[in-house]
Amino acid sequence: MTTMTETRTAVNPTAVAVADETTVDLAATERQALIERWAVRHGVDAARRLAEAEDMADAVAAEITSDNTLDTYAKSWRVWRRFCTATGLPEREGSRGALVAFVAWMLREGRQNGTGYAPSSVSTHLTAVVVGLRERGVKVSGDDQAEARTALEGLAVKLLLAGERRGRGQAVGADIDGLRAVARACPDTLTGDRDKALVLTGFHYASRSQEPAGLLADDVALHPRGLVVAVLTGKTKHSVRNAKIRYADDPEICPVRAWTAYRTRLVVEHGPRWAGPSTPALVGLDRWGHVTGGMGPDSVTRAIKRISQRAGVSIAWTGHSLRIGLASVARRNGRDGITIAEQGGWARHSRSMLGYMQRGDGWDDNASAGLA
Known part of the structure; x- marks a missing residue:
């Protein structure tokens, strides 16, 4: 009733x-x-x-x-x-x-x-x-x-x-092979450059959807060793941070090069006003390449899913895939939990971060390996 x-x-x-x-x-x-x-x-x-x-x-x-x-x-x-x-x-x-x-x-x-x-x-x-x-x-x-x-x-x-599992389960994490597929699938357009910059930088600072959406141009600063991303829209005191992103050894998936190319092209095609420090760092673009304003959290989530589908990844990424991916890949490459927490804006020993540290099939990183 x-x-x-x-x-x-x-x-x-x-x-x-x-x-x-x-x-x-x-x-x-x-x-x-x-x-x-x-x-x-x-x-x-x-x-x-x-x-x-x-x-x-x-x-x-x-x-x-x-x-x-x-x-x-x-x-x-x-x-x-x-x-x-x-x-x-x-x-x-x-x-x-x-x-x-x-x-x-x-x-x-x-x-x-x-x-x-x-x-x-x-x-x-x-x-x-x-x-x-x-x-x-x-x-x-x-x-x-x-x-x-x-x-x-x-x-x-x-x-x-009773054998009943509900919910979507944890989102799939982005990985290096997926980043390469994304980079290769991005068209040579401003939208393609924006997509590449969104995914490659977002992966390296373990972004939530609202974090890239909240960035202004002045929040992403070039440094001799890479980029410094000032994340000011985090959910907790830990997620407000200055994340450092280094140049990658592989130019194809280098987040710094991708970001620089995107921002340069944006100004060339749409004018110097988009270089202003208070303009959105990541802009929305329609099908004709016209700027529609700044991206919101929902548009970031939709973009990540669309970008991953275009790249042909086996399971489409969600807005949390970049965040899960950084924790998982960094852990597999020997980074300690404190370093990962500081980069991604987690509390040290965060339960959610530990849950994101996926360990593949459980053979390479196995607690019982070599004990007997």
Whole structure:
């Protein structure tokens, strides 16, 4: 059964703000009550200053939360609302039973088409919904959330034992042979030069899709030994970095030469204004070679897939293939984890980075090799 609020939201996205008026009113009421308690405890002036500090903390939180994260929170809250509608449970209640039921429902039938989500997606939605509940003034205990995660882990194991594997799995990583195929398949056009520069440089600093999309021309600086890429749009404090990219021994797949050729051609064909320091480092181009502006994260992802398909790689790359590829190839070539982490913007001993360090068939890099 669809509620009136859901119907309005489906027709008019701006109705989301109206639907959340109760949340805003609740937050304002709770804030006022908190200020009054501070006034009793510390005096009116101190309460006012504490309230101003709270406003500043809210502003900082909003500033450092990425658009992708906000989008995830919004999507997950819609999933939670569908669950509450389907089960008749109240939206603003984060009890142990509600969270465990939410996990089970998502695995069983939570997607729009009536099928279950992959466990990784369930985990993401659970995290985001707990955040959403707390933002709406609902108390969610750590123990109740932990029990929902325990339920998720147990149910995910049962799916595996039943032979059911969900989700796309980890994206395939780029490799050196793939980079060569990409370089050879790029046409002798500005678009081809842009594609080559995007892939070759992105591989060498283990880029996420949003990182090349966020680069300005001045963020990529030539150095006597190569390039220095100032990544300023990373997801964490570790991913904001100055990544150094050296000249490659093989000119065919040299990221520095590819970048220089692309930027030179862009200025020659479209004018000196594209050499300005605040212009996009990677531009979008239509089928006729006209500049359409800077590339966004989605266009970077689509471009990487298209470029890899044109090159004939066996499995099309995704927006994460360059990031996985750097970790995998560097590990196979003897680079230590700390060096890889600094180049790619991971925390040292990051679990995701360790997961990306794919080891081929497990024979060449085998923990038990030569022990007996």
